[in-house]
Amino acid sequence: PCTLTANATTDLGDLVLRTPSALTCTVTLADRPAPGGTVVCTRPDGTWIDTLTIANGVASHRALPPGRLRLHASFQGHVQMHELELASGATAEVTLVLQRPFRATVTLLDPRHLPRTELGATAHAERADGHTLGHFGIVDLPGPPRLFVDLVAE
Numbered sequence: 001p002c003t004l005t006a007n008a009t010t011d012l013g014d015l016v017l018r019t020p021s022a023l024t025c026t027v028t029l030a031d032r033p034a035p036g037g038t039v040v041c042t043r044p045d046g047t048w049i050d051t052l053t054i055a056n057g058v059a060s061h062r063a064l065p066p067g068r069l070r071l072h073a074s075f076q077g078h079v080q081m082h083e084l085e086l087a088s089g090a091t092a093e094v095t096l097v098l099q100r101p102f103r104a105t106v107t108l109l110d111p112r113h114l115p116r117t118e119l120g121a122t123a124h125a126e127r128a129d130g131h132t133l134g135h136f137g138i139v140d141l142p143g144p145p146r147l148f149v150d151l152v153a154e
Contacts, residue, residue: 019089020063025052027073027080029098033057037075039096044068044083046122046135066090070132073098080152083132101150108138108145116145123147 004010023041027034037054041064052059054075066088073080078098086092108121116138125133136149 018066021066021086021088022060022062022091023052023064023069023086024058024060024091024093025054025071025073026093026095027054027057027059027075027098028095029075029078034073034075034098037073037098039071039073042070042072042135044070044132070134071096072134079150081132081134099152101152104149104151106147106149108147110145116140119145121145121147123149125149125151 002010002012025039027037027039029035034054034057039052039054039059041049041052041061043049049064049069050061052061054073059073064086066086069084069086071080071082071084071094073082073096075098077100079101080096080098082094082096084092084094106123108119110119119138121138123136125136127133133151134149136147138145139148
């Protein structure tokens, strides 16, 4: 801990920044470049980093923070998810093939009858090898609190 006082100069040490990473996503739908859509970039814990726009089958970013990154691409009801490690200063190239997802509807039965805004429930899906497939929150629709878990076949 450091205590700062008025009119004093304090040396906080060296601040070392890592070189940003770059990412290029080639996104296809039915064997053609996806004409639009988005690629949402998050950390594996769901923390949002940025949203990239797909144009003519390509979405890119030139200054992403290095580390584990989860991608969720979507266009007109088709999706694809991918997770990768971005090395500092490197450019990663990923191909995402959009597919129609399979949906699992999870209905929450809460004996306390809390409003959905207070439940804060999420579903985390991953493969047997621990690879994250997605985080899913409560959908805001009439009826009991529900989660829609949309996953593509592998």
